Each structure stands twice: as structure tokens, then as C-alpha cells.
Amino acid sequence: MAVATTTVDSPEAAQRLAQAAVQARLAACVQVEAITSHYVWQGQQEAGAEWRLVFKTLPQAVDALAQWLHAAHPYDVPQWLVRTEQAAPAYAEWVAQQVDMKK
Amino acid sequence: MAVATTTVDSPEAAQRLAQAAVQARLAACVQVEAITSHYVWQGQQEAGAEWRLVFKTLPQAVDALAQWLHAAHPYDVPQWLVRTEQAAPAYAEWVAQQVDMKK
Amino acid sequence: MAVATTTVDSPEAAQRLAQAAVQARLAACVQVEAITSHYVWQGQQEAGAEWRLVFKTLPQAVDALAQWLHAAHPYDVPQWLVRTEQAAPAYAEWVAQQVDMKK
Numbered sequence: 001m002a003v004a005t006t007t008v009d010s011p012e013a014a015q016r017l018a019q020a021a022v023q024a025r026l027a028a029c030v031q032v033e034a035i036t037s038h039y040v041w042q043g044q045q046e047a048g049a050e051w052r053l054v055f056k057t058l059p060q061a062v063d064a065l066a067q068w069l070h071a072a073h074p075y076d077v078p079q080w081l082v083r084t085e086q087a088a089p090a091y092a093e094w095v096a097q098q099v100d101m102k103k
Numbered sequence: 104m105a106v107a108t109t110t111v112d113s114p115e116a117a118q119r120l121a122q123a124a125v126q127a128r129l130a131a132c133v134q135v136e137a138i139t140s141h142y143v144w145q146g147q148q149e150a151g152a153e154w155r156l157v158f159k160t161l162p163q164a165v166d167a168l169a170q171w172l173h174a175a176h177p178y179d180v181p182q183w184l185v186r187t188e189q190a191a192p193a194y195a196e197w198v199a200q201q202v203d204m205k206k
Numbered sequence: 207m208a209v210a211t212t213t214v215d216s217p218e219a220a221q222r223l224a225q226a227a228v229q230a231r232l233a234a235c236v237q238v239e240a241i242t243s244h245y246v247w248q249g250q251q252e253a254g255a256e257w258r259l260v261f262k263t264l265p266q267a268v269d270a271l272a273q274w275l276h277a278a279h280p281y282d283v284p285q286w287l288v289r290t291e292q293a294a295p296a297y298a299e300w301v302a303q304q305v306d307m308k309k
Binding site: 001003015018019021022023028029030031032033054056083084085086087088090091094098 | 110136137138139140141142143148150153155169173180181182183184185186
């Protein structure tokens, strides 16, 4: 199973992307959590509230999800990280039923 | 080191599972965090509060932990995802001391 | 891309470590999130609030980051876990610009 993550700067944007990804069957489920991000932007140290989205999907749907996400995301250069995890068989089956494998 | 995750729909269930896993020495530590899950259930788009449990354990204890978790979990098909991470030597040693390797 | 995690027992310590890691260019960005940890300490079952730090950096900077972290961290044996994730090209480029590769 593939687990992909991005971040946005409002809970509304997080909810909008999460709902759209599930509705488009690009991910079986999306989890949203509140975080604080520390980074440097244009030479200045910054800290701000963000919302992390965690997408659970099939490895074969990751490219379509990434392409959709970059078009829909409010940032120019969004965080986009993908890892592979082992899933329990029943859970993997549920994910496979949710995700549109023709994407 | 193995890192496994599941989700439940109440903080009480999260605490109960976390405590039981540590008490049974199936995991060295369990972290709980609040999330919002977006998914489709029986054709309907749903969003709801959940609590994610993150179990830190030894690779050789993952099967026993998964078996116990599926018996103890309130859902029919719980999320169950496992990934491998590299641990600092002193932290890996602490985990090895906490987990019962005969499980 | 490398993703490393630790935990501390106050939001002030989390902020201090996150800011210092970014300032030292050991990580491109650090995310902080509130969690509850369940574990056994000296034979007693414990649960307490902690803050998780998630460092995004280059694989070649992980050793320097780990060495710095262990010197700066308030715990004797901090959690230190590192995993590898695949990054989108533009995001990987941004991280590479933030992290000092001579570290």
C-alpha cells in the first residue's frame, strides 16, 4: 500500500482536498491532522500552523494522485512524499475496492 | 524497528488498546494522536474524528501484535499498516528490552 | 528524502529543537504535532503528553542531524527513527536548497 503526504495552510483547504481525492477514487481514505511547521522562506525563519493530509492508496494509483494533487494544491511547491507500507490482507482488500484502478 | 498504525473512533478505545499493547509487551511504546478521517462508506462520503495509534515494536513481534490487535479492535476491518524504520542504537536497545521477544 | 522523528515532553522544547535544526540547515523543515505516549518506565505503566518532531532532510545529512539531535535533546535515550520516502522532483529540489550538504 502507498501512503502519501502533503500539507496545506488552512483546515478548509485540507478538507476540500481530502474530500475531492476520495470522491475521485484516487485514495481510499485521507486523514487530516493539525501540525506546526518550522522552515526558512526567503531567508526568514518561519513557523506556522498547517494541516497534514495522509492519503492511503494503491501503488498503481500514486502517479494519478500526484498529478491531480499538484494541479489542485494551493502551493507552488507542495510537500509530496510517498512511502510504501505493508497492509493487513482485509484492509488491503478494502483499499483496493475504494480506489479506481483505471486511473 | 517496526512501526505499525491503526485508528479507532474514540479516545477511550485508543487509550485502552495502547495500554493493553504495552502491558502485554507487544510494543515498547504506543503514541496516540487525533485525526479527521475522510472516506466512503456504503456509497456515502463520510468524515469523522478518529484517533491514530502508532506502535513501536520489534520486527519479530509484528505478527503477534497484529493478531492481538485484530482480536481486540472494535472495527471489523481496521486499518493495519506496518513500515520499517532505522533506529538509533540506544533507542533500539530500549525497545528490545521492552518487547517480549518470545511472543 | 529522509524523514526522521523524535519526541520531547514540552512544546517549548519542540519549538527550540525545530528552530535550531532549520537554522543550522540540518533539515529543510520540521513539523511538530501533539501526541499522547503510552510506555513502561521503571516497571510502571505511564501515559503523558509529548510533542513529535518530524524532520525532512537529505539522506546525506541524516548522520549530522542525528549527532546534533542527541547532543541537544533533553532525554537520555530519545526516540530516533529514520525512514526514506520518495519526493516529488520540485519538492526534493527545495529540500536540497535548504539543507547544507557540507554537514
